[in-house]
Amino acid sequence: MVLGFSERLLEGLTKRLEEQALKQEDQDKEKSKGDGKEGQGKPKDQPARR
Structure with missing residues (x-):
């Protein structure tokens, strides 16, 4: 009984672990897909200079 x-x-x-x-691997x-390459260039928070 105790062994069962x-x-x-x-x-x-083990199933929870x-x-x-798997969740951590997916995250x-x-x-890694969003490695920061989007939006490179001028900073978004600063207004454009004229």
Whole structure:
């Protein structure tokens, strides 16, 4: 009985860790797509000079 409980507990924990790792990996991929190359040039907050 105790072994069955601990087995399910361990399985649940590993599943959560895997899901978190996959989410983190997806977030890292999204960050690498937006690597700051868009909008290079003049700063957006400063008005254009004439």
